[in-house]
Amino acid sequence: MNRLFHVPLSPFCRKVRLSLAEKKIEVELVEERYWENDPDFLRRNPAGKVPVLRMGSQILSESVAICEYIEELHPEPPLLPADPEGRFEVRRLIGWFDDKFHREVTSKLLYERVNKKVMGLGYPDSTNIKQGAKAIKFHLDYMAWLLDQRRWLAGDAMTLADFAAAAHLSCLDYISDVDWNRSETVKDWYAKIKSRPAFRSILADQISGFLPPPHYADLDF
Known part of the structure; x- marks a missing residue:
């Protein structure tokens, strides 16, 4: 049985979960308190990060590498375009959300409001929360601009780029930090993607x- 060591409100774990589920790959979810530096977990991933996927005899870490590994093993349904230009755009947007969006928004909102409490790291930093609340407006506007030109974020087909964005936004939506009234285009995109099995x-x-x-769990908002 495949096993994914994860944290429920981790966008990186959620991206992998979405990829596995879209390809109908069964996996056992094991919640991992990675910040406790459990020796067994560190043997699986010395970097001490989630997600970690045990797939057959393989122990896999780093969410992007895991998703591309899954894509190569199970190419249907495709989550990466066939052409180099399309793959570049998907990878560019994954980098946007996992780097820029994460640094400017997720780490400022989710980590301050939830992770600090769970990990026993003290109280939220109001300055960080204000910065994150401001930054998410820019990112939602950028997504709206992309979706005004495309059916999905990276083009005409749903890809890993959509899963990367939806993973971050779903975590933030859990704590009511997404203003879905800012863009009907983005709201419609999210409603469409969260309606998928x-x-x-x-x-x-x-x-x-x-x-x-x-x-949060209402498919029709």
């Missing part, structure tokens, strides 16, 4: 001490 287990996540808003 691959999203079901993510929408069922429950984090102790944190309740999602009523619309």
Whole structure:
């Protein structure tokens, strides 16, 4: 049985979960408190990060590398375009969300509001929260601009770029930090992607001490 060591509100873990589910690959989810530096977990990934996927005899780490490994083993349905230009755009956008969006938004909102409490690292930093709340507006506007020109973020087909963005936004939506009224285009895109069967287990996540808003699991918002 495949096994994914994960944290429910990690966008990097959620991206891998979406990829596995879209390709109908069964996996056992094992919640990992990676910040406790458990020796068994560190043997799986000395970097001490989630996700870690045990797939057959392979122990895989780093979310982008895991997703591309899955894509090569299970190319259907495709989550990367066939042409080099299309693959470049997908990878560029994954980098955008996993680097820029994560640094400017996710780490400022999710980590301050949730991770600090869970890890026992003190109180949220209000300055970081204000910066994250401001920055997400820019990113939602950028997504709206992309979606005004394309059916999906990277082109005419859904790709890993959409999963990367949706993974971050779904985590933030769990804590009510996404203003879905800012762009009907982005809201419609998210409604479309969270209606996919691959999203079901993510929408069922429950984090102790944190309740999602009523619309979180509502496919029609």
